Structures are given as C-alpha cells and as structure tokens.
Amino acid sequence: MLLRLDQVAAGYGAIEALHGISLKVERGQVVSLIGANGAGKSTTLNVISGLIKPARGAVYFEDRDISGWRADQITALGLVQVPEGRQVIATMTVEENLSLGAYRRRDRRQIGSDMDGVYERFPRLKERRSQKAGSLSGGEQQMLAVGRALMMRPKLLMLDEPSMGLAPLLVNEIFRIINAIKNSGTPILLVEQNARKALALADYAYVLERGVIAYEGKALDLRQDPKVIAAYLG
Amino acid sequence: MISNEFLQQVVNAISLGAIYSLFALGYAMVFSILGVLNLAHSAVFMWGAFLGLITVTEIKLPLLLAFPVAMVGAGLIAVALDFLAFRPLRRRNAPRISQLIVSIGASALLVSLSQLTFGTDPRRFPFDILPSGAIQGLPFRVTLIQVIVLITALILMVLLNILVLRTRLGQAMRAVAFNQRTASLLGVNVSGIFASTFFIAGALAGIAGVLYGLTYNSILPFMGDQVALKGLTAIVLGGMGSIPGAVLGGFGVAGLERFSVAVGGSDYRDAVVFLILFLMLLVRPQGLIGQKEQTRA
Ligand SMILES: Nc1ncnc2c1ncn2[C@@H]1O[C@H](COP(=O)(O)OP(=O)(O)OP(=O)(O)O)[C@@H](O)[C@H]1O
Numbered sequence: 001m002l003l004r005l006d007q008v009a010a011g012y013g014a015i016e017a018l019h020g021i022s023l024k025v026e027r028g029q030v031v032s033l034i035g036a037n038g039a040g041k042s043t044t045l046n047v048i049s050g051l052i053k054p055a056r057g058a059v060y061f062e063d064r065d066i067s068g069w070r071a072d073q074i075t076a077l078g079l080v081q082v083p084e085g086r087q088v089i090a091t092m093t094v095e096e097n098l099s100l101g102a103y104r105r106r107d108r109r110q111i112g113s114d115m116d117g118v119y120e121r122f123p124r125l126k127e128r129r130s131q132k133a134g135s136l137s138g139g140e141q142q143m144l145a146v147g148r149a150l151m152m153r154p155k156l157l158m159l160d161e162p163s164m165g166l167a168p169l170l171v172n173e174i175f176r177i178i179n180a181i182k183n184s185g186t187p188i189l190l191v192e193q194n195a196r197k198a199l200a201l202a203d204y205a206y207v208l209e210r211g212v213i214a215y216e217g218k219a220l221d222l223r224q225d226p227k228v229i230a231a232y233l234g
Numbered sequence: 235m236i237s238n239e240f241l242q243q244v245v246n247a248i249s250l251g252a253i254y255s256l257f258a259l260g261y262a263m264v265f266s267i268l269g270v271l272n273l274a275h276s277a278v279f280m281w282g283a284f285l286g287l288i289t290v291t292e293i294k295l296p297l298l299l300a301f302p303v304a305m306v307g308a309g310l311i312a313v314a315l316d317f318l319a320f321r322p323l324r325r326r327n328a329p330r331i332s333q334l335i336v337s338i339g340a341s342a343l344l345v346s347l348s349q350l351t352f353g354t355d356p357r358r359f360p361f362d363i364l365p366s367g368a369i370q371g372l373p374f375r376v377t378l379i380q381v382i383v384l385i386t387a388l389i390l391m392v393l394l395n396i397l398v399l400r401t402r403l404g405q406a407m408r409a410v411a412f413n414q415r416t417a418s419l420l421g422v423n424v425s426g427i428f429a430s431t432f433f434i435a436g437a438l439a440g441i442a443g444v445l446y447g448l449t450y451n452s453i454l455p456f457m458g459d460q461v462a463l464k465g466l467t468a469i470v471l472g473g474m475g476s477i478p479g480a481v482l483g484g485f486g487v488a489g490l491e492r493f494s495v496a497v498g499g500s501d502y503r504d505a506v507v508f509l510i511l512f513l514m515l516l517v518r519p520q521g522l523i524g525q526k527e528q529t530r531a
C-alpha cells in the first residue's frame with residue numbers, strides 16, 4: 001500500500017473540517033477525491049503533506065506512520081503536493097522554480113536530464129525559462145507547478161484542483177498532461193471539482209461531503225451511480 | 235576650502251555608510267523572511283563589538299581574529315534569540331506585534347547583560363592597534379581604519395549577494411521569504427532557514443559592531459542606540475526587506491548625516507535622520523527604489 005489514511009480527523013482551531021476519513025492509494029493507481037466547495041479536499045491533502053497535524057487517526061506512507069512529521073520531511077519521502085492556486089514563486093524565474101523542485105536531490109547529473117524532460121513535456125516553459133514566474137499566464141503557472149513537482153521525482157503526486165480558474169481549452173490540456181503522467185507510471189491523488197473529467201481519468205474515487213466520505217468505489221462504477229450523477233455529474 | 239571640506243565629508247560618509255549598510259542588511263534579511271523588524275538587532279551589534287574587543291584585550295589574539303570571533307559570536311546570539319524568543323511565538327501563530335514587542339524586550343535584556351558583564355564605562359581597543367594617522371599623499375584625510383571598514387564591507391556585501399542569488403541556501407531563503415508553506419512543500423526545512431538567516435544577520439551586525447568600535451574607539455552597552463535609528467532609516471529608504479536597498483539606504487543615511495554635520499553642526503544629525511525617516515514613511519513607504527505592492531510582478 002502506497003498511502004493510507006486511517007480515521008483522520010483534523011481542523012482549524014475549534015472548527016473540525018474532517019471527521020474521521022479513511023482512504024487508500026495503491027501503487028500505479030490514480031485516485032480521485034471529489035467534492036463541493038468547503039468539503040475538506042484541500043484539508044485532506046494538507047494533512048497528508050504535514051501542513052496540518054491530524055487531531056485523531058493516522059497517515060501511513062509506504063506502511064510507515066508519518067502523522068506528525070514536518071512538511072519538508074514528508075516531501076523528501078516523495079509524497080509531493082501541487083497546492084491549490086499553483087503557488088509558483090513569482091519572484092523567481094521559471095528555471096529557478098524548476099531547480100527549486102530538485103532542492104532535496106543530490107543526483108546532480110539526473111537533475112539536468114529531468115529538467116530537459118520537463119521542458120520536453122512543456123515546450124512553453126522552455127520558451128519562458130528565464131522569465132519571472134509571476135509574469136506567466138494562469139495555465140503556464142499550472143504547468144510550471146506540475147513541472148516543478150515532477151522535478152521532485154514523486155512517488156505519489158497530489159494535485160489540488162489543477163484545472164481551477166482555467167479556460168476550457170486549457171482545462172483539456174491540463175487533463176491531457178495528467179493523463180500522460182499517469183501513463184508514465186506515477187501514482188496520482190487528484191483533487192477536483194470537475195468530477196466528470198476526474199472520474200474519466202481515475203481508477204478509484206472518493207466523494208467527500210462536509211468532512212466525511214459519502215461515496216467511494218471504482219471510478220467506472222461511480223460514474224453510473226444515480227446519486228453521484230445527480231449531485232456531481234448533472 | 236569648502237570643496238575640500240565637502241570631499242572630506244564624502245570620504246567620512248562612505249566609511250560610515252559601509253558600517254550602516256552591513257548593519258541594515260541584517261534588519262532587511264530578517265524582515266524579508268519573518269515580516270517583522272528584529273529590534274534586538276542593535277543589541278547584537280553591540281555584543282559583536284564587545285566580543286571583538288575582548289578577543290583582543292582579554293584573550294590577547296590578533297585583531298584579524300576579532301572579526302571572525304565577533305561574527306560567529308553575534309551570529310549565535312541572533313540564532314539563540316530566534317530559538318528562545320521568536321520561534322515559540324511563531325509556533326502559536328502569534329500576531330506580528332507580539333514578535334516586535336518581544337524583540338524590544340530581548341534588546342533590553344541583552345543590553346542589561348552587557349552592563350552586568352562589562353560595566354558602563356567605555357571600553358577601548360589598545361590605541362596602537364592600528365596606525366591612526368592619515369594615509370599620506372591624498373587630497374583628503376583617510377585613515378587605515380576607514381580603508382579596512384570599506385574593503386571589509388564591500389567583500390561581505392559581494393559574498394552575501396552571491397549567497398542569496400547563487401547558492402542552494404540562498405534559493406531556499408528566497409523561497410521561504412516568498413511563502414513558508416510553499417517552501418516547506420518543496421522540501422525546505424523552514425526552521426533551519428530561519429536559523430541560517432538569523433545567523434547571517436547577526437554575523438553582519440557583529441562585524442559592523444567591531445568596525446564601528448574601531449572607528450570611534452569607544453565601546454559601550456548603549457552603543458547600539460547610536461545605529462538602531464540609522465539602520466531602520468536605511469531599510470525604509472531602501473524599501474523594507476530589499477538587500478540592495480539596505481546597502482544604498484545605509485550609504486544614503488551616512489551621507490545625510492555627514493552633510494548635516496557639515497552644514498549645521500553635529501547637534502542636528504540625528505534629528506535630520508529622524509526627519510527623513512518620518513517623511514519617507516509618509517510619502518514613499520515602499521522606499522526610494524521600491525515599487526508599490528500591487529505593481530510588483
Ligand atoms: N485556514 C482555515 N481556517 C479556518 N477554516 C478553514 C481554513 N481553511 C479551510 N477552512 C474550512 O475547512 C473546511 C474545509 O475546507 P477545504 O479548504 O479543505 O475545502 P475544499 O474541499 O478544498 O474546498 P474548495 O473546493 O473550495 O477548495 C471549510 O469549511 C473551510 O471553511
């Protein structure tokens with residue numbers, strides 16, 4: 001088992017946002033976590049990443065209990081999050097952002113070839129390599145955020161609403177990219193509000209409603225489920 | 235004659251400006267990553283001066299070693315400050331005003347400790363530690379101390395620039411300055427970067443203290459007061475948290491100070507600096523070279 005959450009509860013001060021959720025990601029899988037605004041999707045990813053400490057329950061990565069670890073330690077394990085809103089470092093160039101992705105790596109030679117790989121995947125980033133990240137368009141920033149995450153050689157890539165705020169054409173492009181990453185064998189935990197596209201891509205999915213898992217199952221099955229269709233695919 | 239006097243004040247301003255810049259750099263570095271002014275920075279400066287002094291007068295080591303001792307010592311004091319004062323507040327997500335107030339308290343504590351240890355009479359380096367006469371053959375008076383001050387400051391500024399822009403540590407510092415959560419998701423140990431930043435800021439304050447002590451040859455527990463306001467004005471002039479801005483601001487403040495001495499006598503120099511600080515905060519709080527927050531890319 002790659003990732004497992006066991007009855008995780010977490011929140012902000014007195015407000016509990018997750019009321020004991022359990023979920024799993026197996027090796028080679030794409031798992032999708034869908035839900036409405038405020039359901040607790042980002043909170044879930046931030047608990048996994050160590051930005052929020054779970055109040056109850058535990059997070060296991062490769063069968064190791066990582067609850068309570070610092071975010072940078074968890075990242076160094078290969079559990080990599082592309083946060084909501086992309087969060088590229090606006091004051092640094094595209095290339096500096098990518099090399100920051102390799103901050104924890106020691107294999108100097110492979111870093112260079114990985115960067116070439118990212119530029120191959122995202123030719124537009126290559127054209128803009130010495131431009132400040134803050135001057136990129138929203139779609140380009142999202143590509144940079146994903147490219148930077150790939151520089152970390154993730155064992156599990158967690159994406160928080162990668163299509164948010166993008167024009168329809170760009171949304172399609174982002175999903176094409178995610179699909180390509182999936183085909184290259186990297187497991188993905190995908191948080192999305194675009195349930196239709198997320199379920200089309202995923203092997204397995206969880207539906208989060210107000211801090212609890214309301215439905216879960218094979219993505220194929222959830223796409224046929226009348227309740228899921230009514231609430232998320234209608 | 236007037237132009238000679240003017241030239242002389244320019245020379246003095248450059249040497250003094252070098253010290254102010256080194257000192258102001260520490261304010262700027264800590265401000266850019268913490269978002270808070272560390273008002274204990276001037277007390278770290280003073281401790282640096284004393285550590286340099288006792289290296290020479292008590293431990294009897296050569297002056298050249300006083301610089302690294304003061305830098306390491308003052309750097310460690312600054313790191314201790316972060317661990318004991320700022321870090322517990324960060325853990326509790328305390329508002330910035332609490333951090334500011336704690337830094338004032340820490341400053342008072344460091345000054346008291348220095349009074350207890352060294353007394354309140356001025357201490358001096360041995361008078362013959364450096365030749366104090368002017369270097370011959372120049373149209374103005376320059377002492378060896380002034381030359382040492384300028385060269386040391388320039389070397390450190392170049393090194394700092396390389397560190398921040400070209401090294402892995404500098405890259406992580408800039409990432410933390412931009413956003414701590416994002417930096418930690420990239421694998422940066424944010425607490426470690428805080429400690430490194432405080433160390434470097436403290437080390438710069440420490441060596442600035444030794445250079446200031448050598449220039450005026452008078453080292454006192456209250457000597458930090460003489461530079462605290464100058465350093466703050468320097469970073470306000472240069473745009474809060476900007477590293478090149480702090481350097482320019484340091485030289486700018488020294489220039490103003492020397493100029494007002496030349497024009498109106500030394501009684502007015504601190505008043506002039508304070509007036510400039512006040513006007514800057516009113517008119518251009520983003521600094522002379524800074525941009526408005528919303529236009530920043
Ligand atoms: N920093 C915070 N402080 C207090 N409450 C918060 C904070 N962040 C989120 N919450 C609350 O926690 C709950 C879950 O928020 P979360 O951001 O995880 O939702 P989400 O599913 O990611 O929503 P969205 O689709 O809008 O991103 C919400 O009720 C939200 O208001």
Ligand SMILES: [Mg+2]
Pocket residue numbers: 041042043084160
């Ligand atoms: Mg969210």
